Amino acid sequence: MKRLNELYDIDNDMKIYSIHSDSRYVKPYSIFFCIEGLSVDGHRYVEDAIFQGAKVIVYSKELPYYHEKIIYILVDNTLEELNRVSNIFYDYPSNKMKIIGVTGSSGKTVVASMIKDAMSRYCNTGYIGTISLEYNGRKEECPYTTPETLYLQRKLFEMNRSGVKVVAMEASSHGLALRRVDSVNFSIAVMTNIGAEHLDFHGTREQYVLAKQKLFEMIKHTDWAVLNSDDDAFLRIKQNTQGKILTYGIETNSDVMARNVRLYLDHSEFDLMFKGNTFHVSSPVLAKFNIYNVLALVCVLIAMGCDDSMVLDAVKNVEAVEGRMELIQAKQGFSVIVDYCQHISNYEEIFEFVDRVRQNRGRLIAVLGAPGKRNYKLRKELGEIANKYLDHVILTQLDDRGENVYDICEAIQNEITDINSVIIASRQIAIEQAIELACKDDIILILGKGHEKFISLEVGQADYPGDSTIVKEAIERIYGGN
Numbered sequence: 001m002k003r004l005n006e007l008y009d010i011d012n013d014m015k016i017y018s019i020h021s022d023s024r025y026v027k028p029y030s031i032f033f034c035i036e037g038l039s040v041d042g043h044r045y046v047e048d049a050i051f052q053g054a055k056v057i058v059y060s061k062e063l064p065y066y067h068e069k070i071i072y073i074l075v076d077n078t079l080e081e082l083n084r085v086s087n088i089f090y091d092y093p094s095n096k097m098k099i100i101g102v103t104g105s106s107g108k109t110v111v112a113s114m115i116k117d118a119m120s121r122y123c124n125t126g127y128i129g130t131i132s133l134e135y136n137g138r139k140e141e142c143p144y145t146t147p148e149t150l151y152l153q154r155k156l157f158e159m160n161r162s163g164v165k166v167v168a169m170e171a172s173s174h175g176l177a178l179r180r181v182d183s184v185n186f187s188i189a190v191m192t193n194i195g196a197e198h199l200d201f202h203g204t205r206e207q208y209v210l211a212k213q214k215l216f217e218m219i220k221h222t223d224w225a226v227l228n229s230d231d232d233a234f235l236r237i238k239q240n241t242q243g244k245i246l247t248y249g250i251e252t253n254s255d256v257m258a259r260n261v262r263l264y265l266d267h268s269e270f271d272l273m274f275k276g277n278t279f280h281v282s283s284p285v286l287a288k289f290n291i292y293n294v295l296a297l298v299c300v301l302i303a304m305g306c307d308d309s310m311v312l313d314a315v316k317n318v319e320a321v322e323g324r325m326e327l328i329q330a331k332q333g334f335s336v337i338v339d340y341c342q343h344i345s346n347y348e349e350i351f352e353f354v355d356r357v358r359q360n361r362g363r364l365i366a367v368l369g370a371p372g373k374r375n376y377k378l379r380k381e382l383g384e385i386a387n388k389y390l391d392h393v394i395l396t397q398l399d400d401r402g403e404n405v406y407d408i409c410e411a412i413q414n415e416i417t418d419i420n421s422v423i424i425a426s427r428q429i430a431i432e433q434a435i436e437l438a439c440k441d442d443i444i445l446i447l448g449k450g451h452e453k454f455i456s457l458e459v460g461q462a463d464y465p466g467d468s469t470i471v472k473e474a475i476e477r478i479y480g481g482n
């Protein structure tokens with residue numbers, strides 16, 4: 001609870017019990033912020049909000065409804081106000097903890113999860129991101145990778161109240177562009193890599209890069225910017241931050257480096273170089289892109305003041321993240337990798353990795369599909385790279401959003417000219433078929449859904465057991481256990 005005059009410079013000490021930006025959730029004695037959205041304008045819902053009990057309306061343009069007993073506050077930008085007021089309402093939670101923001105096209109979830117796991121050994125650490133919201137042994141579903149301002153501030157407040165000291169959170173380009181993190185005080189900003197994704201939302205790559213860049217513009221000169229010096233956007237981000245810079249890389253000379261990288265199906269080995277020392281390490285992460293993620297983790301631990309042994313311990317004991325290069329090895333001698341793969345570059349990186357580590361033994365079999373009603377060019381691209389790397393492909397559903405699954409799969413199949421492919425619309429049956437097909441030394445890739453336990457339909461979502469659950473159950477049923 002706050003008094004209105006603690007939030008606004010007005011002569012009214014009315015008790016405010018909650019603040020809202022969605023009229024459907026407004027509670028009595030609250031403030032409603034009218035936010036202009038991409039599809040509707042929150043100013044439209046003032047009457048609903050008042051009916052539900054809002055006593056104060058924060059708005060920026062002419063309203064359709066006025067009531068004499070309501071306090072109206074006109075501002076230039078209601079989203080900016082929502083950020084400012086929610087920060088005060090929840091007692092500036094991000095000032096009381098160390099918040100580590102991770103942005104980039106790929107690797108946000110893995111890096112943020114690695115930071116959460118590593119820091120949890122030393123202090124109470126929370127996580128906010130694609131997979132969930134986690135703190136103090138609690139795990140909740142997170143509505144967005146980067147949740148909206150109000151929700152975010154409330155959760156940071158709850159985390160702080162329950163003793164959390166460090167939060168590793170993902171900062172998506174949507175979250176940054178839609179100002180969901182404007183009032184978060186980040187201590188460390190991490191960049192994984194910057195491609196050209198979500199152009200349907202951002203319009204151009206320039207806008208996309210600007211959204212990512214914002215995280216680094218937000219931090220102060222006493223904070224840290226952890227940057228991937230092998231990435232094309234490195235110099236640009238470096239020039240647009242006043243934070244202290246820590247760099248990592250494999251190709252370019254950096255503060256933290258991996259050299260002599262050796263990739264194996266179930267782990268990686270490399271020389272880890274930092275602070276003038278070289279340590280030969282073995283880490284249970286798969287593929288080169290995950291070595292970059294480990295290097296980002298090392299930079300964060302250094303920025304957090306961890307000593308060498310804490311860093312090495314974290315690198316050697318990185319925990320697997322559900323649905324991210326998750327390796328399931330069957331005792332029958334074949335291996336399954338489940339990965340979230342979103343962009344064509346992710347598919348190519350995984351195909352290259354498995355092609356390299358299989359050493360010409362066994363076949364590469366993939367279960368994959370393409371999303372419905374978006375990113376249409378992915379279908380052709382998938383077909384083309386399947387030809388290049390795979391031996392067999394099972395095409396199946398992946399969030400069809402009401403589009404015909406066969407049409408989507410056929411669009412991929414039309415490009416597959418050199419290898420066997422089959423369409424099995426049900427994702428569960430497709431995965432079971434792949435497990436049934438598997439022989440010793442084969443590598444089965446189950447791609448595109450990762451940790452997700454739903455399939456997006458035309459309206460809403462259908463429950464789905466999850467790729468790795470289906471894999472494990474199929475191994476159990478077909479081969480009598482793993």
Ligand SMILES: CC(=O)N[C@H]1[C@@H](OP(=O)(O)OP(=O)(O)OC[C@H]2O[C@@H](n3ccc(=O)[nH]c3=O)[C@H](O)[C@@H]2O)O[C@H](CO)[C@@H](O)[C@@H]1O[C@H](C)C(=O)N[C@@H](C)C(=O)N[C@H](CCC(=O)O)C(=O)O
Binds near residue numbers: 039146178201
């Ligand atoms: C493109 C996008 O991100 N859109 C977000 C945006 O939607 P919008 O601008 O269309 O909002 P709107 O529905 O027009 O509503 C405007 C205002 O009116 C209010 N309203 C609306 C209806 C009503 O009855 N009463 C009412 O008060 C709304 O609460 C809101 O404050 O603002 C909404 C409310 O703030 C968000 O829910 C919505 O997220 C949509 C649903 C979404 O799916 N976003 C995804 C793409 C997203 O953010 N993804 C990123 C990760 C991307 C990635 O890296 O893969 C993420 O961080 O999760």
